[in-house]
Amino acid sequence: MTLLFLYGPPAAGKLTVAREVAGLTGFSVFHNHLTIELAREVLPEPSTVRSELISTLRLATFEAASKAGVSLIFTFVYAAGDDDAFVAQIVEIVERYGGRICFVQLLASRETLLTRLSEPSRLGHSKIKRPEILESILATKDLLSPVIYGNHLTLDTDEQNPQTAARRIVEHFGLDLTPEAVLRDMYDAFNRRDVEGVLSSMAPDVEWPNDANEGWIQGHEAVRAYWTHRLGVIDSRVEPLSFEFEPDGHLVVRVRQVMRDLQGNLLSEDRVIHAYAFVKDKVRRMDIR
Structure with a gap:
């Protein structure tokens, strides 16, 4: 307490x-x-x-x-x-x-x-x-x-x-943040294209989906390389719309995701579901549903 x-x-x-x-x-x-x-x-x-x-x-x-x-x-x-x-x-x-x-x-x-x-x-x-x-x-x-x-x-x-x-x-x-506050910080950092800010919300052994081959990457170094490359070719913005805990402890976030090329041309606009697992106040794993 x-x-x-x-x-x-x-x-x-x-x-x-x-x-x-x-x-x-x-x-x-x-x-x-x-x-x-x-x-x-x-x-x-x-x-x-x-x-x-x-x-x-x-x-x-x-x-x-x-x-x-x-x-x-x-x-x-x-x-x-x-x-x-x-x-x-x-x-x-x-x-x-x-x-x-x-x-x-x-x-x-x-x-x-x-x-x-x-x-x-x-x-x-x-x-x-x-x-x-x-x-x-x-x-x-x-x-x-x-x-x-x-x-x-x-x-x-x-x-x-x-x-x-x-x-x-x-x-x-050194107070722990709520999971929702952690994710809001992470999305804000992502929208600023601040990779280090994104990583600060993740556990060191975080597991993250790899869109390129539908596999997984693990750890800060791999996630840093992945998002540094991705943000070098696209401009992605994510707006969280709702947060809801599931009985198994996952925090499910419904988001609006807009992707453009670096010239500002719209590539896609979707509603996506993100599901997160946490360890303390850090993201341990993220799934896209």
Whole structure:
């Protein structure tokens, strides 16, 4: 089990980045407003009891996920000093069950934070929307200091979009991609005519169909030679249309494939079925049906 602890001041982009990471990894998103909104339904007025309920709900969720081996992305507004004991409790729970916790701090300039308060993405939850409230919190709480634990990454969301931030997180902590994310990356690389990018999605002993003799080639070197030659004579584009897992574990992708010569003349346009077998987050074998 991996807990990705995504923290930063309000409007730093935590939930947006969390959803991007979830799309790449398949992790469940446990954002901090889920427990806040539940506690407010039970106890509408602010109180110590309500704060304790929120913490209890969160810790119980971490324990249940740790027991079940379910990886989570948790978003949190961390205030240095105030929240250290709570963070320590989370670390203890995750490590007690053999999991790992990865900390990611998201930062942005004060001007950016204030601007983002009015974005439509903040309307669906009980998030801070008034600039004066955010200004007060920033003035009275230390929301910019990092947690004291290792396995940590800090990203400035002024400098990169959510998609880039998510990729940085996945790469930094070595998180496995979902099979669908692996294939989307592979098709994107293929359409860029980036052979090395295609190979990065494949296991070292990958088996790949050889259209030339209806046989098979195996391994990175053989696949590299095959696609280097093929892309030297054709311009092929593949658009994935649907993804579906079969009972035996194969991921079946229905694609639209367009082939042109290097002068741009259309050679063929077909709907094709690709079937993939995986080892971890790498393609082990590809079949054309």
